[in-house]
Amino acid sequence: AVGIEIRDVSHHYGGRNGQGGVTALDHITLDIRPNEFHALLGPSGCGKSTLLYLIGGFIPVQSGVIETARGPVTGPNPERGIVFQNFALFPWKTVLQNTLYGLEKLGLPKKEREEKARHFIDLVHLSGFENAFPSQLSGGMQQRAAIARTLAVDPEILLMDEPFGALDAQTRRVMQEELRSIWQRTRKTVVFVTHDVQEAVFLADRISIMSARPGRIQHVIDVGFNR
Ligand code: ADP
Numbered sequence: 135a136v137g138i139e140i141r142d143v144s145h146h147y148g149g150r151n152g153q154g155g156v157t158a159l160d161h162i163t164l165d166i167r168p169n170e171f172h173a174l175l176g177p178s179g180c181g182k183s184t185l186l187y188l189i190g191g192f193i194p195v196q197s198g199v200i201e202t203a204r205g206p207v208t209g210p211n212p213e214r215g216i217v218f219q220n221f222a223l224f225p226w227k228t229v230l231q232n233t234l235y236g237l238e239k240l241g242l243p244k245k246e247r248e249e250k251a252r253h254f255i256d257l258v259h260l261s262g263f264e265n266a267f268p269s270q271l272s273g274g275m276q277q278r279a280a281i282a283r284t285l286a287v288d289p290e291i292l293l294m295d296e297p298f299g300a301l302d303a304q305t306r307r308v309m310q311e312e313l314r315s316i317w318q319r320t321r322k323t324v325v326f327v328t329h330d331v332q333e334a335v336f337l338a339d340r341i342s343i344m345s346a347r348p349g350r351i352q353h354v355i356d357v358g359f360n361r
């Protein structure tokens with residue numbers, strides 16, 4: 135498994151010649167350990183999503199270094215899979231087609247791709263819904279499909295941006311339990327963004343508590359008992 139080394143990372147939006155704009159992240163240093171479930175916890179605007187997108191390679195690192203076993207992060211890579219709050223499924227593709235999507239780039243034979251896709255659909259308890267379109271599914275089921283699609287590509291690192299934020303409280307609870315059980319079976323390195331303290335404590339091994347203006351990590355807490 136792969137950890138993530140974040141060294142002295144700062145990030146600014148807007149402004150000119152270093153003046154004005156927003157300091158979204160201010161000198162963040164953090165080691166995310168291989169196989170750990172790490173939560174980034176803090177109020178809206180503290181830079182959680184910015185840090186997650188930097189790790190994902192979706193926005194370029196302006197200052198400092200983010201490194202995995204593969205080397206410095208310079209862009210998106212299948213090593214790092216992401217699940218968004220709003221599911222981001224293709225509405226014109228079925229659950230199976232959505233799950234196959236990432237696999238098509240991996241160059242596996244068709245039969246193997248389909249077996250893999252079905253395996254992950256089963257893992258997230260969506261068997262029987264392979265041919266359903268996202269609009270025919272509940273929010274929780276759509277998020278399961280999004281998780282299956284990301285896991286199918288077998289990323290070493292799973293990045294999650296408030297994945298259950300759009301769900302009702304009861305579905306959210308079910309999904310938290312499912313994610314914990316999926317994580318216990320796959321032991322991926324997970325970075326999970328949330329502003330929900332209970333969610334962080336329930337899921338994470340360690341929690342980075344962030345504060346805003348400028349975005350900083352105030353404490354890293356070991357929740358240990360989730361292991
Ligand atoms: P979050 O759910 O992480 O709090 P926000 O609602 O703050 O997200 O932001 C949603 C989107 O808008 C993100 O893509 C973010 O990058 C962008 N965004 C947030 N704040 C600003 C801003 N001041 N100017 C432009 N884009 C912004």
Ligand code: ADP
Nearest residue numbers: 147148156158177178179180181182183184185
């Ligand atoms: P969080 O995920 O904790 O809500 P974000 O990383 O979305 O925090 O945002 C951190 C800060 O950066 C906020 O002040 C937000 O308004 C600002 N911000 C985020 N995205 C953009 C953007 N694209 N342009 C300008 N400001 C942004």
